Amino acid sequence: MAKLNWGMIGGGEGSQIGPAHRLGAQADGNFVLAAGALDVDAEKGRAYAESLGVAADRAYANWQEMLEGERGREDRVDLVTVATPNSTHFEITKAFLEAGFNVLCEKPMTMTVEEGEEIVRVAEASGKICAVNYCYSAYPMVREMRQMVKTAQIGKVRLVVANFSHGHHGDAGDADNPRVRWRYDPAMAGVSGQFADCGIHALHMASFIAGDEVRSLSADFASTIPSRTLEDDAMVNFRMEGGTVGRLWTSSVAIGRQHGFDIQVFGETGGMRWASEQPNQVFYTPVGGRTQIMEKGEAGLSDEAARLSRVAIAHPEGFPLAVANIYVDLAAAIRGETRNALPSAMDGLRSMAAVYAAVDSAKADGAWVDARPQILR
Numbered sequence: 001m002a003k004l005n006w007g008m009i010g011g012g013e014g015s016q017i018g019p020a021h022r023l024g025a026q027a028d029g030n031f032v033l034a035a036g037a038l039d040v041d042a043e044k045g046r047a048y049a050e051s052l053g054v055a056a057d058r059a060y061a062n063w064q065e066m067l068e069g070e071r072g073r074e075d076r077v078d079l080v081t082v083a084t085p086n087s088t089h090f091e092i093t094k095a096f097l098e099a100g101f102n103v104l105c106e107k108p109m110t111m112t113v114e115e116g117e118e119i120v121r122v123a124e125a126s127g128k129i130c131a132v133n134y135c136y137s138a139y140p141m142v143r144e145m146r147q148m149v150k151t152a153q154i155g156k157v158r159l160v161v162a163n164f165s166h167g168h169h170g171d172a173g174d175a176d177n178p179r180v181r182w183r184y185d186p187a188m189a190g191v192s193g194q195f196a197d198c199g200i201h202a203l204h205m206a207s208f209i210a211g212d213e214v215r216s217l218s219a220d221f222a223s224t225i226p227s228r229t230l231e232d233d234a235m236v237n238f239r240m241e242g243g244t245v246g247r248l249w250t251s252s253v254a255i256g257r258q259h260g261f262d263i264q265v266f267g268e269t270g271g272m273r274w275a276s277e278q279p280n281q282v283f284y285t286p287v288g289g290r291t292q293i294m295e296k297g298e299a300g301l302s303d304e305a306a307r308l309s310r311v312a313i314a315h316p317e318g319f320p321l322a323v324a325n326i327y328v329d330l331a332a333a334i335r336g337e338t339r340n341a342l343p344s345a346m347d348g349l350r351s352m353a354a355v356y357a358a359v360d361s362a363k364a365d366g367a368w369v370d371a372r373p374q375i376l377r
């Protein structure tokens with residue numbers, strides 16, 4: 001099968017998420033890095049793209065140049081990944097969709113709900129794919145949990161408890177470090193700090209596994225380091241359309257917790273738990289029974305979990321291969337096959353609506369607020 005041409009914006013040398021995209025997109029031979037505007041520093045970006053094998057005339061100085069350069073080519077990129085800082089996602093994603101490119105945008109998709117609605121509209125009008133990189137949903141054992149819920153193996157889901165709480169911004173002495181400080185500065189980060197950064201991954205995961213969407217929420221935000229304007233800790237209670245009860249704790253000051261992303265799903269006839277630091281196992285307890293450890297790669301898993309596993313049981317698969325699974329589904333979608341599990345622009349919009357709802361709720365002492373985008377009410 002012919003390889004697809006892939007372009008990347010952001011994710012330059014030394015960036016946090018860039019390597020996971022490059023490993024992920026190219027892991028299965030579906031995509032070849034054909035074009036890029038990789039860095040805010042034009043020369044650094046061009047040089048780095050060329051060092052990765054991009055032809056000199058497709059190693060662009062910035063995204064605008066890339067848009068102009070690619071739109072006229074017969075071998076134009078089949079997919080553009082947007083892995084720049086949050087405040088640039090909207091204009092880049094919109095411009096590429098309008099020019100007829102498929103886009104994978106990093107989270108959060110936009111900075112405001114209105115921008116999110118606009119991306120959903122533009123994506124629909126263009127007929128192109130607009131996916132959002134909620135990559136944790138692509139771990140094989142997360143897909144297994146989703147299948148277990150779908151096939152009623154734990155009965156109706158009563159309760160979801162999700163945490164995305166780490167301690168990497170817990171040192172007050174480091175709070176003025178520019179790499180940390182911008183995340184809690186409204187001028188750079190928008191209306192929310194930790195909840196918009198990490199909490200939305202957990203909220204997306206709750207919906208993804210439970211097969212239910214958030215309807216309303218009540219939030220308590222705290223800036224535990226007083227110099228911070230935006231929250232570095234949040235507790236969010238939520239209710240889903242189908243009646244599922246949700247609890248979510250997200251923090252960046254939970255010293256000792258590392259990645260700190262885990263989720264528990266409790267149904268009428270069983271419970272499950274998964275943690276991103278042990279992504280190959282799901283702990284499953286049937287009501288009245290013993291806890292069982294289910295392993296990626298073992299016999300008897302769902303087709304969906306088996307499809308997204310690469311190496312044999314007991315060999316760890318980690319974060320870049322979860323990102324690779326997003327690209328597997330993107331490649332299939334670009335080639336015309338349906339992949340319903342791909343996180344969409346609508347998921348990106350739902351997250352932004354939840355962020356604004358949480359901010360409003362926190363300001364109103366935890367009042368319950370409708371968390372759905374206006375267009376879904």
Ligand code: NAI
Pocket residue numbers: 009010011012013014015016017018037038039040041062063083084085086088106107108133134135
């Ligand atoms: P970073 O600051 O480490 O890297 C950003 C990169 O983008 C740098 O190479 C920078 O030079 C480049 N850049 C900045 N402005 C640009 C522009 N206008 N045009 C082209 N390149 C530009 O940031 P990081 O942590 O890699 O985050 C990038 C995005 O990825 C953020 O939106 C973040 O929320 C998201 N992210 C997602 C994760 C996930 O699990 N899905 C994990 C980490 C980050």
